[in-house]
Amino acid sequence: MEEEAAAAAVPPIIDLGDFPNQLDGLRRACEDWGCFRVVNHGIPEELTSDMKRVVRSLFDLPRDVKERNRDIIAGSGYMAPSEKNPLYEALGLYDMGSSDSIHTFCSQLDANPDQRDTIVRYAKAIHDLVMEIAARTAECVGLRGDLFKEWPCQFRINKYCFTPQSVGSLGVQLHTDSGFLTILQEDENVGGLEVMDKTGSFVAIDPQPGTFLVNLGDMAAIWSNGKWCNVRHRVQCNSSAIRVSIATFLLGPKAEPLEAPSVFIDSESSKIYNPVEYEEYRKLRLSTKLQAGEALAFVQCQK
Template sequence: MEKTQSIPTIDFSDFPGQYEKLRKASEEWGCFRVVNHKIPLELMQEMKKIVRSLLDLPIEIKKNNTDVIAGSGYWAPSTKNPLYEALGLYDMASSQAVHDFCSQLEASPSQRDTIEKYAQAINEMIMDIGGKIAESMGLNGDYCKDWPCQFRINKYNFTPEFIGTTGVQIHTDSGFLTILQDDENVGGLEVDKSGEFVPVDPLPGSLLVNLGDMAHVWSNGRLHTLRHRVQCKEAKIRVSIATFLLGPKDATVEPPPELVDSDHPRLYKSFTYEEYRELRISTKLQAGEALALVRTSA
């Protein structure tokens, strides 16, 4: 099997022609590549340069990137993930939140301009993808338009002695879906397909989308939450940009009525995204296991 080619590719210029392929990818894989999307390549390249410079800042400045919700700010290397650090921005649709993020990291005017443009473009993109996933299931695509998005820029300090080890542990994302602008040159991401970890090699200019725990709950079990990890394959710095569509800000996460019937009884209790995120943090169940704690008793 040619593993790299196994990951589905969705041509964003070919809708409605891609709806069936999108639905199958979301149900069977929980991830797919997006090509021919609307984000300019020049903006993606410029943003990646800025990300590298921000992650190279002195730690005293990076620590100014404080949490809005738990875990949304600067992540320093830890005992569990010693090769990994990240900066974050909660609520990308808020111009004030973007302004605060830039101020925390002392971004220059030109850097601010690029970050603002990228935040707007990727936020529109993630809402579009979320809507198309719902439409591929025959549902209204407006369900996620007010959900907050979180932005995280990641750096993996891969060194020779760590080759063959894990850069980030196996996990699922707690939110609905994630858009990843991967490192164009350094691989390492692997996704779980039926118990086998499949390498995801870089494909410049594309975006990788994966579904999280909220997608599984919202869809009453139809959409697949993706287990994935990052492996250290070579002694290079790996940088990526992740955008997370989280879940309703205040309302509970529940499946649309169309997805619940006698053949598909309700699988999960009602809860807010924040309640579920706190459950994952408190139990340290990071790879989808926390879903078992919110199942209905039926």
């Protein structure tokens, strides 16, 4: 019985090579967990390994070079260790679906031809995967079409410098992602990611090489009229080691407010959230310092 309980505490696995058979399982994963693993995603292990190698080399760059990686929106560029997150460092770009943005990112960091080639190939593969997974989440509630085609995909590479003194502390505070969904390539050797389940308990997410972890964020909660879980998560320092991860965030529509489609609204489920633009909501989270989904209360419909 204990083994069965432990197995039930693992986020679901979605086989991207087995649709439409996976649609019901995907819908339940969105509702019950707000996160799931994807397998049979079609991205070669060689490419993910090459990208991880490039990521480590980029973090080894001098501080003044990394600081050229400027923000387009807050948090999209270089993030140095801070008082709040002293163990954390990040680099990124605002929209990995844009070839110009990728070129700028590579140029800012003086990427050599090999690094640039790997980044370009990885960005294309991951962007395609983001769009496929987003389309599948819509399909699981009966919606089809290029609903997310123009949405920006923010790219962020993360480094956690865990030390013996930091073991037992947090690498990153409890939060939800502000966007629609996140695809994470985890560190294959160093864990520490924890998600909160519906009971409020934390579940450790152990790395599983060859898979990607998908988290749903606040935009998914708004889009689903509150039916999907915007999963709360954090990074715990469990060992003295360098931890590196690669995240891609499907944010929200650029030029129009996001609101729940009619499939989520009926006589028993009235509209919960007002239409809101992603950038407006992101700024609301920053100004209120409410980073774990609490800012959704500010865009709720008045009863």
